[in-house]
Structure formats: structure tokens, C-alpha cells
Amino acid sequence: MRYLSTRGHDTGRSFTEVLLKGLADDGGLFLPETWPSLSREQIDSFTGRPYAEVAQAVVAPFIGDEIPADILREMCKAAYRRFAHPATAPLTQVGPTDWLLELSHGPTLAFKDFAMLLLGQLFEHVLGEKNERLTIVGATSGDTGAAAIEALRGLANVNVFILHPEGRVSETQRRMMTCVHEANIHNIAVQGTFDDCQALVKEMFADETFRAEIGMGAINSINWARIMAQAVYYFTSATSLGGPARAFSYVVPTGNFGDIFAGYVAKRMGLPMDVLCVATNANDILVRTLDAGTYLPQETVRTVSPSMDIQVSSNFERLISEALGRDSGAVAHLMRDLKQTGAFTLSDNILASIREEFAAYAASEPECESMMGRVCDLTGRLIDPHTAVGLVAAEKARASGRISGPAVTLSTAHPAKFPDAVEAATGKRPELPAGLQDLFEREERFSVLPNDLAIMKQHILSAS
Numbered sequence: 001m002r003y004l005s006t007r008g009h010d011t012g013r014s015f016t017e018v019l020l021k022g023l024a025d026d027g028g029l030f031l032p033e034t035w036p037s038l039s040r041e042q043i044d045s046f047t048g049r050p051y052a053e054v055a056q057a058v059v060a061p062f063i064g065d066e067i068p069a070d071i072l073r074e075m076c077k078a079a080y081r082r083f084a085h086p087a088t089a090p091l092t093q094v095g096p097t098d099w100l101l102e103l104s105h106g107p108t109l110a111f112k113d114f115a116m117l118l119l120g121q122l123f124e125h126v127l128g129e130k131n132e133r134l135t136i137v138g139a140t141s142g143d144t145g146a147a148a149i150e151a152l153r154g155l156a157n158v159n160v161f162i163l164h165p166e167g168r169v170s171e172t173q174r175r176m177m178t179c180v181h182e183a184n185i186h187n188i189a190v191q192g193t194f195d196d197c198q199a200l201v202k203e204m205f206a207d208e209t210f211r212a213e214i215g216m217g218a219i220n221s222i223n224w225a226r227i228m229a230q231a232v233y234y235f236t237s238a239t240s241l242g243g244p245a246r247a248f249s250y251v252v253p254t255g256n257f258g259d260i261f262a263g264y265v266a267k268r269m270g271l272p273m274d275v276l277c278v279a280t281n282a283n284d285i286l287v288r289t290l291d292a293g294t295y296l297p298q299e300t301v302r303t304v305s306p307s308m309d310i311q312v313s314s315n316f317e318r319l320i321s322e323a324l325g326r327d328s329g330a331v332a333h334l335m336r337d338l339k340q341t342g343a344f345t346l347s348d349n350i351l352a353s354i355r356e357e358f359a360a361y362a363a364s365e366p367e368c369e370s371m372m373g374r375v376c377d378l379t380g381r382l383i384d385p386h387t388a389v390g391l392v393a394a395e396k397a398r399a400s401g402r403i404s405g406p407a408v409t410l411s412t413a414h415p416a417k418f419p420d421a422v423e424a425a426t427g428k429r430p431e432l433p434a435g436l437q438d439l440f441e442r443e444e445r446f447s448v449l450p451n452d453l454a455i456m457k458q459h460i461l462s463a464s
């Protein structure tokens with residue numbers, strides 16, 4: 001499989017190159033040249049198979065012959081062995097035709113473990129073979145950082161710098177990152193928002209000299225390998241509910257458009273799917289874009305679902321590239337508009353083609369809180385605020401007629417990651433699962449830095 005950039009000037013890349021580079025040289029995001037397709041029979045055969053086996057079958061075509069099948073099998077086994085539930089990604093029914101897909105049984109209690117644990121395996125193998133070192137620099141709104149740190153701690157060939165917005169991640173999220181003491185792990189609290197952190201990482205990437213000097217790689221959801229790994233649970237969930245004979249809508253709590261783009265990938269690979277529904281909190285740039293066609297980042301507002309407090313939704317560029325028929329000149333043009341004017345506008349027919357496959361709804365803070373309360377009252381179940389945003393969107397999609405058949409809402413985090421918000425909404429304080437119960441007694445380690453590119457680069461250079 002070969003990869004090309006959404007902006008057209010970086011082409012013919014191998015999977016390994018794309019894995020290690022993250023962002024393309026022209027600032028675009030990598031996409032496979034063509035979508036591999038799985039037959040009905042192949043998808044059917046996933047029913048009842050262990051998660052790791054389905055994972056291998058789904059990701060193999062994206063890797064091609066770059067990693068031998070038996071090694072890939074062992075990587076998938078090692079990655080998904082670390083989940084606390086025997087089904088890895090179990091489903092629970094929450095309405096007559098509504099299910100939650102529980103993606104919170106990994107070591108850091110959010111869906112990002114699915115991609116990151118596989119990424120850790122891939123990095124270790126590929127860097128070992130090439131005898132190279134990599135410095136990962138990543139921005140996190142809370143969950144990516146913890147998952148990356150957990151997956152990469154102690155690896156010999158990888159140094160990890162994770163930037164989080166100071167005071168804007170929950171204490172549980174922060175401690176999952178800062179209480180890890182392996183020498184290859186470095187945490188930085190940035191005096192700014194998540195979008196500031198992401199902008200710093202993007203600028204460091206854009207600086208070729210700096211990038212070469214530290215051997216910089218990416219673990220943010222711009223990294224293609226993460227998207228690929230996340231396509232897997234769309235297949236396992238659909239087949240355990242009667243797919244591919246039956247098509248589902250998926251409702252996905254969305255920030256950077258990574259997880260929902262993985263659903264789109266599963267669909268392009270042949271999984272029958274109804275609507276893909278974006279769910280956002282008050283940071284509703286994607287809802288506004290799908291409503292009116294203008295992508296206009298605004299000031300980020302703080303919500304109780306901090307992992308989605310995002311106004312610059314990086315992976316949306318991948319969807320735009322698809323909607324524009326991979327016209328890289330047109331994509332580059334829109335991205336130039338965004339840089340120069342702070343916004344871009346999609347033409348009516350492009351917007352219409354996106355709307356055929358995607359819907360988008362936002363949940364306000366009171367709606368999110370009341371959903372947590374209602375689910376608790378009705379079922380005794382505690383859900384996290386991101387999942388609640390998903391359920392609010394699912395309800396709105398049904399009320400407006402956009403979703404009428406069976407639907408799966410992705411439950412992206414464990415309630416114990418956001419105990420204050422959950423307790424405020426339900427009166428019950430969720431407990432951390434076994435293994436994490438001493439988290440608040442552990443010692444933290446992190447640096448606090450201003451939102452300043454030069455200072456950040458200096459810090460990373462001197463520590464790597």
C-alpha cells in the first residue's frame with residue numbers, strides 16, 4: 001500500500017514512512033492511495049472472532065508486505081491483551097435500537113488505548129528493524145497523552161514529550177500522564193488551550209531542521225496508523241449485532257475528527273453503514289460547518305467533556321480531500337484560505353455530498369449533564385460526559401429523523417476519568433478500577449512552560 005498527502009506534494013510513501021513521519025512534508029495528512037475492500041464473506045467471518053484477530057485482518061491491507069503476518073498477529077495480540085474486558089470492546093443496549101460501544105476498558109480508560117497500544121507495538125518493531133530512534137511530540141486534550149505514555153513508557157527507541165493545556169484536563173487525566181516515571185517520558189503543562197498545544201506541535205513539525213535534529217514523530221490523530229487501528233471496532237461491533245446483513249448508524253463524540261473518520265474508513269472498506277453522526281459539545285465547529293458550509297474556528301470554551309474542547313479539527317482535512325475527489329490542489333487552496341483568512345467555505349455540492357453520509361449535533365452543558373443523570377436514574381449506570389454528548393446527539397438525530405434504524409453510540413471514556421462532572425450530574429462518585437486506585441497517592445512529574453514556540457523547542461532539545 002502506498003500513501004499520498006491530502007495536499008498532493010508528498011506521494012508514494014510506504015506504511016512505515018507514514019507511521020514514523022505523522023504529518024506529510026507539505027503540511028497535509030496522509031491517505032492510502034486507494035481503499036482496500038473487504039468482501040461480505042470476509043466481514044461475515046469476523047463474527048465471534050477474538051478482537052485481536054479482527055484487528056489483524058482489518059489493518060493488514062494498510063500495511064501490505066512491510067510487516068510479516070506472523071509478527072503482526074503477535075503485535076495485535078500483545079496490544080489487545082491489555083484490555084480488562086474479555087470482549088475488548090463490549091456492547092450494551094441502552095434503548096430498543098440503541099447500543100453503547102464501550103471503548104473504555106484499556107489501561108488509561110479511554111478509546112485512545114485501542115490505537116496507541118498498537119502504535120507502541122508498531123514503533124518498537126519498525127524502529128528496532130531500522131535501528132533508529134524517534135522523538136514523539138504530541139499535544140493532548142487529556143486522553144491521547146495518557147494513552148501514548150502508557151503505550152510507549154520504557155521503550156528503548158522512543159522519547160516522548162506530551163503537551164497538555166495547564167489546568168484544562170481533569171486531575172485523573174493529568175495524573176495518568178504525570179505519575180509515570182520512566183526516563184523516556186516528559187510531560188509539559190502549557191499555559192494555554194489545547195488548540196495552542198496543537199499549534200505548537202504543528203509548528204515544530206513544520207520546522208524541518210528542528211524535526212530532523214530530534215528525529216520527530218507524531219502520535220496525534222493525524223497519524224494514519226491510529227485511524228487505521230480505530231476502524232477495527234466498527235467491524236467488531238457491527239458483526240456482533242447482526243452486520244454486515246444489517247446496517248447501523250454510528251454516533252461518535254468528536255473533537256479532532258479522528259475516531260469518526262475511522263468509521264468512514266470502515267465504510268469505504270465495505271462495512272454497510274447508515275449515518276455517521278458527529279457529536280460535539282459547545283465547541284461545535286463541525287456542526288456549524290455541516291450546517292452552513294463555513295469552517296470557522298472560534299475561541300475554545302471549557303466544558304465538562306474536555307477531550308472535545310477543540311476548535312481546529314485536524315482530521316477534517318481528510319474528509320474534505322475525499323469529498324473533493326482527492327483534488328489536492330483544491331484541498332491546499334482551502335487550507336491556504338484557512339491560514340490567511342481564518343476560515344474556508346465548502347461549495348454547495350461538496351457540502352451536500354458530505355451531508356449524505358454525515359450528520360452533526362451539539363450538546364450543551366445542561367443537556368450533557370441531564371443525560372448523565374437520566375441514564376443513571378433509568379439504568380443505574382454511570383456514563384462519562386463525552387459519552388453523554390454522544391447520547392444527546394443520538395437523541396437529536398432520532399428526533400429530527402436523520403437516524404431511524406439501529407444505532408451505536410461510541411462510549412469513549414470511563415466515568416472515573418471525570419469523577420467531578422459525573423458526581424455533579426448524578427450524585428454518585430465513580431470509582432477507579434482496580435490497578436489505578438492509588439493514583440492520587442503517586443508522585444507527579446511535569447514541567448510548566450509558557451505558550452511560546454522558542455522556549456518549547458529549547459526545552460525539548462535540551463531534554464532529548
Ligand SMILES: *Cc1c(COP(=O)(O)O)cnc(C)c1O
Nearest residue numbers: 143254255256257258259307412
Ligand atoms: C479524544 C477523545 C474524543 C474525540 O476523539 P477525536 O478522534 O479527536 O474526534 C472523544 N472522547 C474522548 C473521551 C476522547 O478522549
